[in-house]
Amino acid sequence: MFEIVCAVLLAIALDRYTPETLRIDAAGWCRRWADTVAQRRSGASRSQGLVALALVVLPPVLLVLLVRFALGELAWVLRFAFDVIVLSWTLDLYRLLDRAAAAGDALKVGDVPVANENLRLLSGTDATEASEVGIARATVEAVLMQGYAAVIAPLFWFILLGPVFAVLQRFATLLDEHWRSGEEGTGELAWATTRLNEIIGWLPIRITAFSYALMGSFEDALRCWRYQLKASSGDSPASLLASGLGALQLLMCEDLPQTGGQCTGGRSCAPGGSAAVTCTAILAGYSGVGGAGRCAGLMCRYPFSNSQPPRVRSS
Numbered sequence: 001m002f003e004i005v006c007a008v009l010l011a012i013a014l015d016r017y018t019p020e021t022l023r024i025d026a027a028g029w030c031r032r033w034a035d036t037v038a039q040r041r042s043g044a045s046r047s048q049g050l051v052a053l054a055l056v057v058l059p060p061v062l063l064v065l066l067v068r069f070a071l072g073e074l075a076w077v078l079r080f081a082f083d084v085i086v087l088s089w090t091l092d093l094y095r096l097l098d099r100a101a102a103a104g105d106a107l108k109v110g111d112v113p114v115a116n117e118n119l120r121l122l123s124g125t126d127a128t129e130a131s132e133v134g135i136a137r138a139t140v141e142a143v144l145m146q147g148y149a150a151v152i153a154p155l156f157w158f159i160l161l162g163p164v165f166a167v168l169q170r171f172a173t174l175l176d177e178h179w180r181s182g183e184e185g186t187g188e189l190a191w192a193t194t195r196l197n198e199i200i201g202w203l204p205i206r207i208t209a210f211s212y213a214l215m216g217s218f219e220d221a222l223r224c225w226r227y228q229l230k231a232s233s234g235d236s237p238a239s240l241l242a243s244g245l246g247a248l249q250l251l252m253c254e255d256l257p258q259t260g261g262q263c264t265g266g267r268s269c270a271p272g273g274s275a276a277v278t279c280t281a282i283l284a285g286y287s288g289v290g291g292a293g294r295c296a297g298l299m300c301r302y303p304f305s306n307s308q309p310p311r312v313r314s315s
């Protein structure tokens with residue numbers, strides 16, 4: 001356990017102090033490799049999608065496993081150093097905070113295009129509403145989702161089963177994000193990736209939602225999680241987002257009507273008050289640095305009005 005704790009702390013420090021120019025573009029490399037395999041192996045049946053997914057995921061996972069084993073045979077310290085580097089590769093904590101803070105700094109001076117560009121670097125997509133409020137809302141949502149995908153889930157699998165499963169989780173998340181749009185030619189491969197991501201993320205996503213609840217409004221977070229999970233037929237990412245927004249009191253879920261439906265506004269949801277304190281607590285809980293307060297303050301500077309409640313959609 002002491003070895004695991006040391007590896008986690010060193011990986012977080014490595015993530016914090018590695019210059020941007022020396023960082024490996026994990027997402028870009030993963031997408032290029034996946035697209036190369038998809039062009040050759042993606043088929044129209046689900047079995048072919050599973051085979052294509054195995055061809056995408058297994059080579060890097062097996063490579064990590066073999067290199068770790070070989071280094072362990074040479075010296076314990078080499079295996080330990082490799083574990084730290086691999087975990088640091090799967091984490092994206094400080095980049096997440098820096099991009100969110102940069103988006104907020106741009107919003108402070110009214111530079112919407114720069115804020116939207118930082119949001120795109122953070123989440124991979126632009127805001128659906130290209131306004132200050134829309135970008136602020138999308139930034140909060142991106143931080144909540146990336147807090148799971150790039151912080152909690154890799155740490156969970158590393159601590160439980162080692163760096164190999166941390167890499168598998170990160171790969172599955174990046175691929176799911178890449179193919180979520182359902183691009184032509186990757187339909188069954190995208191389906192297989194989503195199923196893998198759901199299996200790997202089932203427990204970490206619930207741990208993340210619970211951590212949001214502990215750091216914010218516990219009752220509101222659990223209520224939003226429960227109602228959104230029921231309304232979206234078990235869509236855990238949508239429920240995680242609802243839980244995080246509920247913890248920040250940016251989303252207040254009341255009893256859903258018996259006919260069902262999503263927590264997307266109207267009678268089912270009403271935005272809460274200022275979320276600066278709880279937003280700071282959530283981000284500070286992940287980073288432990290003063291920058292979290294700056295990031296939280298600027299995002300929570302734009303409250304959700306009654307006419308524009310935050311939308312929580314199932315994917």
